[in-house]
Amino acid sequence: MMDGTAGDSPFRSPVIALDGPDKVTGAARYTFDVTLPGMVHAKVLRSPHPHARIVAIDASRAEALPGVVAVVTGADAIKLPDPYYGVAIRDQPVVGIDKVRYVGDMVAAVAALDEETAYRALALIDVRYDPLLPVTTIDEALAEDAPLLFDAPVAGEPIKLGDGVTSLKEPRPNVLCEFAYTNGDADTVLARSDHLFEDRFRFSRINHFHLEPHVNVARVTGAQIELWSCNQDPFVLRGDIARIFGRPANNIRIHASYVGGGFGGKSFCKMEPLVVLLAMKAGRPVRLCLSLDESLLTLTKHAGILMLKTGVTKDGRLTARKSEIQLDGGAYSDASALTVVKTGYRITGPYRWDAVATRAYAVRTNTVPAGSFRGFGGTQAAFASESQIDMIARRLGIDPYDFRRKNLLAVGEPFQPGDSGIDSDLGSGLDEVVERLGYRQRVRGPVQGHMARGMGLSVGIKDGGGTGNHAQALVKLLPSGRAIVSAAAVEIGQGATTTLSRIAAETLQLPLDWVRYGAIDTDHTPLDNGTHASCGTVVTGIAVMRAATDARDQLLQFAAEQLGCKADELQLDNWTVRRGNFAHPLEPMIVEHFGGAGFEFIGRGMVKVPNNPKAPLSAASLFWMPCWVGAEVEVDRETGKMRVVHLVVGADSGRSVNAVACRGQVEGAALQALGQSLFEELRYEGGEPANATPLKYRVPLAGDLPDCYESFILEHGGPGPFGAKGIGEAGMLGVASAIANAIHDAVGARLAEIPFTPERVLAAIEAM
């Protein structure tokens, strides 16, 4: 571990984001802004039924409408080599084939000369449905004789995992996948524990609400398929398109631009193959830009029910935890298989256990598919776990701070046997929160009239950087010393452009504004596993640093040959090489030797996090992402209305390569979590989404900020370049539980279901 307070970091000086000038002047180009000559516009017909068989589709009137170029239905999809997609388990059709499984499911699509004509054509498509009974909640889906979403097993495999883990695909009716992890004999340990606590929590469904809707432009030319996509994972998408259309992946070319927000909503394959299919049929480029209403019906975060059974000794030591976690996966697989694994694995929180037994599964329901959302199950797990830890402390009459302090994992202790050690001083972050919040001097309970105040703490944690992840990168050095960093971590607002460029600039001793982050194009950009799991700074970052180091080594070798000395006698500094007291400018040396257009030194770098079957997730976690939260709330006991007065959120960046971006990530994530805690939710009434429109779907506004909103970043070292680690998802983890714990502190009532609406708060107070 490094001491982050030492003033030796090369990254102390504030940095102006390299993508900033484009973004504040309107010059930034997003996929939203892509137009191609001859491009036509697509719109999608969506199911009005939560569950129905498609009996017949008559698109002839739509096809006959002047201006319509192509209509695509399941009849076209079924002819594809493999018309299904999904992560590990592939059950989602490119467009509805035999059934529709949620309100909003894609049934047909039209490409026309303009969007207006495409909309008119949708109204002319005649679909005959045979409505089926829907299952819209986890309980309905698991009931005996529940209607089945799928009549037969679907394609794919369960996620492969390591020691102590069972991973199953479609183990029971309406269950997509299951993850089970055991360490020791939890039943025996629980039976011997002095106290045993069983609690149940409900987590809500929210949407990503990225402001740039899902947008793709496809062009098919002969054997080549080209896609300009807002997707976070260009190389994953390339693989899916190749498989679905049965073409070699080197004929698929994906272009990525700036992405207007994602948070997981633009990860993995979704409507992209439908756009390609339309472009094939239309014989010209097709753009499909969803409306935000449609994005609300494309993907959500997993709602869920989390049941925890936790044992404690009489002196307040945690012994064992048994959990059963049901996640609502919605109608299709998407990334549920991964989310189930991560929720189940993270449910034990940042604590020491004698034994653990976890079972987590995704349930199929006739609702919007659920998938990646900033933290991948980490927020669900942290809400339940950190709520229960607090409840147990209060039941035992122990201060929740002391209870956490006693049981937190120490630096170096493995999260679970076979996994990596905790790389952050968890107690110090909690102390920082306590200090900033004024927790020790807090006013508890009634303050004036029917108002009450209280404070709550939370320590969320997740593994970071993906599992056994890898990335590749190139750094090109032009004769002038200007550099291009080429990697496929997509700039989604997290600051990848600046952070990765800064890593290269520091390695090459160049000014930051001499480095440009290159355009992403799968034909030319080195492979990346996707913009996920807070992996950009560490995984892609290591690949970039190695590429920069490789370029530097080549350059110094060249200079040594020109100067007739050894490379290790030379030092690089602002595009000169220094040898003793002499400085030799590099540009004239390169131009003179190569002539012509000059020369580019091209450095290559890669990283693969080692696989390890002894680790529960099949690779030791690369780093750990703690989230320390403290909240002070004011609750009106008459109305149930609650206000977060003070919110403190902290995370560990290892060492900040781009401090301002780290702060932005933590504060942005925490406000998303605050919205979900207080009011934000995609609600259903039966099989119908009740508020799936921007007007009714409420996200946090500036006016929702707590009176006092503080963030802090600790730097405890990490495995990335210069000691960095990822931070993007951390700020979301502990917020909901800290607020629930603060409400409990204020009024003695427990909110076990988010969001904490006035109705729920009042009901909890009245139930006391």
Added chain:
Amino acid sequence: MTSRVDIAITVNRRLYRLSVPPNRVVADLLREDLMLTGCKIGCDQAVCGACTVLVDGLPATACTTFAFELDGTALTTIEGLSEGGALHPIQRAFLEHSGFQCGFCTPGMILSVKALLDHHRDPDEMTIRQWLGANICRCTGYQMIVEAVRAAAQAMAG
């Protein structure tokens, strides 16, 4: 739709005489006819504020305003905020205080702030928070935007 309406509008200090279909919205006019793609469309229903432009100095949502409604007015888009290649102090403050992440809401946000600072030279924290209620940012958590607004107000006063 075959009928067209003749309008005269000033966009970023330049006068345009245009013949537009009556259902042409300002966002499409700017993006497709004038290639001013800094105007972003998020929700397309006047909720998110990403498409905010200034009409005679006041914020308006370009996605729900018809082009013909703006006959005789002066429009400012993000592309027109900087003069002679120099960033406007608000743009500079957003840049220096990282008042953006993905950047999709940023043009509309900056134009809203322009209107705010034209009306309140020295807004307090609550005024800023309330004014920004017209613009959704899903990335930043707003605090750094608020700080950028304060810095811009100071720069413009000084």
